[in-house]
Amino acid sequence: MEAPQYVAARVQQALAEDGRTHELGIRVDIRGDQLFLRGQVSGSEQRRRLGQVAHEVAPELHVHNEINVVEANKPGEDEHLD
Known part of the structure; x- marks a missing residue:
C-alpha cells in the first residue's frame, strides 16, 4: 500500500495538471x-x-469533497474597498 502522503501528492499533482x-x-x-x-x-x-x-487518481479511497464554492461578486453587488 502506498504511503498516504504520496497518494495525497499524486492527487494534488493531478488536480493541478x-x-x-x-x-x-x-x-x-x-x-x-x-x-x-x-x-x-x-x-x-x-x-x-x-x-x-x-x-x-485514487479509486480505492472514499472521496469527501469538502471544497467550498465561493461566488465571484454577484451581479449588482458593489465591491467595497477601504
Whole structure:
C-alpha cells in the first residue's frame, strides 16, 4: 500500500495538471481509506470535476469533497474597498 502522503501528492499533482481542473489551491488530506478535498473554487461544476479527478487518481479511497464554492461578486453587488 502506498504511503498516504504520496497518494495525497499524486492527487494534488493531478488536480493541478489535469486539463479539466488546473487547480492549485486544493488541500488533500488522507486518513485511512478516506480522502478529503478542502479549499475554495469559483463554481460548483469545478468542485464536481475536482472530486471526479481525485476519485480517478485514487479509486480505492472514499472521496469527501469538502471544497467550498465561493461566488465571484454577484451581479449588482458593489465591491467595497477601504
